[in-house]
Amino acid sequence: xxxxxxxxxxxxxxxxxxxxxxxxxxxxxxxxxxxxxxxxxxxxxxxxxxxxxxxxxxxxxxxxxxxxxxxxxxxxxxxxxxxxxxxxxxxxxxxxxxxxxxxxxxxxxxxxxxxxxxxxxxxxxxxxxxxxxxxxxxxxxxxxxxxxxxxxxxxxxxxxxxxxxxxxxxxxxxxxxxxxxxxxxxxxxxxxxxxxxxxxxxxxxxxxxxxxxxxxxxxxxxxxxxxxxxxxxxxxxxxxxxxxxxxxxxxxxxxxxxxxxxxxxxxxxxxxxxxxxxxxxxxxxxxxxxxxxxxxxxxxxxxxxxxxxxxxxxxxxxxxxxxxxxxxxxxxxxxxxxxxxxxx
Amino acid sequence: xxxxxxxxxxxxxxxxxxxxxxxxxxxxxxxxxxxxxxxxxxxxxxxxxxxxxxxxxxxxxxxxxxxxxxxxxxxxxxxxxxxxxxxxxxxxxxxxxxxxxxxxxxxxxxxxxxxxxxxxxxxxxxxxxxxxxxxxxxxxxxxxxxxxxxxxxxxxxxxxxxxxxxxxxxxxxxxxxxxxxxxxxxxxxxxxxxxxxxxxxxxxxxxxxxxxxxxxxxxxxxxxxxxxxxxxxxxxxxxxxxxxxxxxxxxxxxxxxxxxxxxxxxxxxxxxxxxxxxxxxxxxxxxxxxxxxxxxxxxxxxxxxxxxxxxxxxxxxxxxxxxxxxxxxxxxxxxxxxxxxxxx
DNA sequence: CTGTTAGCGCCTTCAC
DNA sequence: GTGAAGGCGCTAACAG
Numbered sequence: 001x002x003x004x005x006x007x008x009x010x011x012x013x014x015x016x017x018x019x020x021x022x023x024x025x026x027x028x029x030x031x032x033x034x035x036x037x038x039x040x041x042x043x044x045x046x047x048x049x050x051x052x053x054x055x056x057x058x059x060x061x062x063x064x065x066x067x068x069x070x071x072x073x074x075x076x077x078x079x080x081x082x083x084x085x086x087x088x089x090x091x092x093x094x095x096x097x098x099x100x101x102x103x104x105x106x107x108x109x110x111x112x113x114x115x116x117x118x119x120x121x122x123x124x125x126x127x128x129x130x131x132x133x134x135x136x137x138x139x140x141x142x143x144x145x146x147x148x149x150x151x152x153x154x155x156x157x158x159x160x161x162x163x164x165x166x167x168x169x170x171x172x173x174x175x176x177x178x179x180x181x182x183x184x185x186x187x188x189x190x191x192x193x194x195x196x197x198x199x200x201x202x203x204x205x206x207x208x209x210x211x212x213x214x215x216x217x218x219x220x221x222x223x224x225x226x227x228x229x230x231x232x233x234x235x236x237x238x239x240x241x242x243x244x245x246x247x248x249x250x251x252x253x254x255x256x257x258x259x260x261x262x263x264x265x266x267x268x269x270x271x272x273x274x275x276x277x278x279x280x281x282x283x284x285x286x287x288x289x290x291x292x293x294x295x296x297x298x299x300x301x302x303x304x305x306x307x308x309x310x311x312x313x314x315x316x317x318x319x320x321x322x323x324x325x326x327x328x329x330x331x332x333x334x335x336x337x338x339x340x341x342x343x344x
Numbered sequence: 345x346x347x348x349x350x351x352x353x354x355x356x357x358x359x360x361x362x363x364x365x366x367x368x369x370x371x372x373x374x375x376x377x378x379x380x381x382x383x384x385x386x387x388x389x390x391x392x393x394x395x396x397x398x399x400x401x402x403x404x405x406x407x408x409x410x411x412x413x414x415x416x417x418x419x420x421x422x423x424x425x426x427x428x429x430x431x432x433x434x435x436x437x438x439x440x441x442x443x444x445x446x447x448x449x450x451x452x453x454x455x456x457x458x459x460x461x462x463x464x465x466x467x468x469x470x471x472x473x474x475x476x477x478x479x480x481x482x483x484x485x486x487x488x489x490x491x492x493x494x495x496x497x498x499x500x501x502x503x504x505x506x507x508x509x510x511x512x513x514x515x516x517x518x519x520x521x522x523x524x525x526x527x528x529x530x531x532x533x534x535x536x537x538x539x540x541x542x543x544x545x546x547x548x549x550x551x552x553x554x555x556x557x558x559x560x561x562x563x564x565x566x567x568x569x570x571x572x573x574x575x576x577x578x579x580x581x582x583x584x585x586x587x588x589x590x591x592x593x594x595x596x597x598x599x600x601x602x603x604x605x606x607x608x609x610x611x612x613x614x615x616x617x618x619x620x621x622x623x624x625x626x627x628x629x630x631x632x633x634x635x636x637x638x639x640x641x642x643x644x645x646x647x648x649x650x651x652x653x654x655x656x657x658x659x660x661x662x663x664x665x666x667x668x669x670x671x672x673x674x675x676x677x678x679x680x681x682x683x684x685x686x687x688x
Numbered sequence: 689c690t691g692t693t694a695g696c697g698c699c700t701t702c703a704c
Numbered sequence: 705g706t707g708a709a710g711g712c713g714c715t716a717a718c719a720g
Contacts, residue, residue: 008489009464009467009489011712011713011714012713012714012715013713013714021690021691022690022691022692023691023713023714023715024690024691024692024693024715024716025689025690025691027714027715027716028689028690028715031715035689035690036689036690037689037690040689040690052485054461054464054465055465055713055714056465056467056712056713056714057465057466057467058402058405058406058411058466058467058712058713058714059406059696059712059713059714059715060713060714060715061402061696061714062402062403062406062695062696062697062698062712062713062714063695063696063713063714063715063716064696064714064715065696067402068466069466077427077430077431077434078424078427078428078431078627080422080424083421083422083427084422086421086448087421087422087448090421090447090448094447094458094459094462097462099445099447099462099463099466100445100446100447101443101444101445101446102444102445102446103434103438103443103444104430104431104434114438115438117398118438118441118443119443120353120398121398121399121400121401122401122402122412122443123353123400123401123402141396145352145353228627228631254627256631257627257628257631258631260631260632260633261630261631264631264632264633264634264635283422283572283598283601284601284628284631286605287572287600287601287602287604287605287608287628287632288604288608288631288632288633289604289608289632289633290608291608355696355697355698356697356698356699357697357698365706365707366706366707366708367697367698367699367707367708368699368700368706368707368708368709369705369706369707371698371699371700372699372705372706375699379705379706380705380706381705381706384705384706399697399698400696400697400698402696402697402698403696403697403698403699403712404697404698404699405698405712406696406697406698406711406712406713406714407697407698407699407700407711407712408698408699408712409712
């Protein structure tokens, strides 16, 4: 049944035979060492070419007791926030000859667990993880012999290097900006508050009110899930309020898309009737009418730093834990009206 | 320097010793065969648990001369079209214990070549490829001993199973829909016409004009690259025309975002002054004001079918080549105004 | 400078 | 029903 032209990949042994040398010599040539005579080096090079030899990472990995595999678990591979991070991670690691085993946990703890075990079985040298669980005490033994960098979130009992963003300050500043614009009733859209990122962002919202001595009308805070339909529903509820908000902050880009649906469906004029600040400076933020003011996260930088932390720790496991917190940026566009005050 | 609590992963040998049996017996128990006495089975199970043993895929892969690795090369990991496909591929393959080696070619032929070689070195069992090159005659030998399924595009000299979409019909129907609406000057935004997908879509645009006996004003066709800024520039050019189009079709979702920027920047009213049909039913299409009419591709289905084709061929290399062409759907929303005629 | 040897973790004959 | 042995592809240690 097999195609009879199917050529098996050449092995080091075949190359050695073809060149009339030992496998050790081939290995040395491949390694680029200068401990081989020019004559043999040439012969080996020829054989490599003739046989289209490419060393098997399998053999190498087994032999060296480490792999060129890096696992990446994201919680939503369709979210542009994570794909930009993914690109950065790959940009860095591919240069070091690492290959990415990417998996999507879909925010599902059990799926994450399965992926964790699969990556472990594949003996990945390192793991960059967007934690789906909010407590990792159960996973200690699974993770203890892996080099892990957590990004975006900092769950309990996950003792790893982390790269996150100053979410509290981000939302606090955004909220205060809206307050300075004169808004007294500011809506807030959030996902599950047991996940650290959501929690911290919401804390920023609280902090802005606390600092300015204002009360939060609980009706203005929509806590729910984090899909687009959730955002739509949440925003619709705010709009239907007897005393609706004049501004709203959305806790992530997916909720923002849902919220915009509701806003348009109700023919609310932005920013005249409602100002809106979204999270993440996605591709589409500037293609909206009006263009969307957003809290921008340094996505590429998050991925880059995570990859670097990982490389460093794989190199030197004794390093103390490092927790990198990057700054966000409040990008003001027309969805919050003309900028009145520039906060520092 | 190493953490002294670092526990190495247990090997089959250690499990065998712990249980007082041979490695063969452990292997048999792991394989779930019923050729082991209950007594020994239990002992092995205990040892596995005690040592937290998880068989090394490395050893398995080397021994079995095949891996549980599937390569995926996409040309833009940040494009939602591809990430939805990616999700589908993973959903299917993870169930069969395969793991995905995902890489991003960034539409760069040389990068694609590098990734191809890396995946080959890692002895992936199969490859799902969004081809970046338009001709694969150079790559024959690299690919000949790999099981490959190409998706989205069908470049020259790539003799593999393919999963594509009926792009010609898609754009032809969309164009004719606009014609039926009364539009006489229809703009078209496209990327590099040497890539089969772009070419075929454009052919659909041509076909609609040919079939209806109309000429195309070359000024209305913007050929360029495929980034968002490209879309912006292209659309701006159309708008600045002495006799601008009253409708426009955008060849992919990235161009659409750029086009919308230009449309808003020039305060063009959609659909009153300009109708627009985008490509791909992305998340944001329904969050626009007005919601965007689009040519929707069955993204998840593309990924699913590709994964299935791959599994089938890995199982049975002798299968004849299969070329799956899926249908698109013209989804009418407000950006093309009220639907006047429903085409079949 | 070069070859021989051993072994990484696993599974699969082959004996018993 | 069980164990011993060999070998998948590779490289490092050791001889020469």
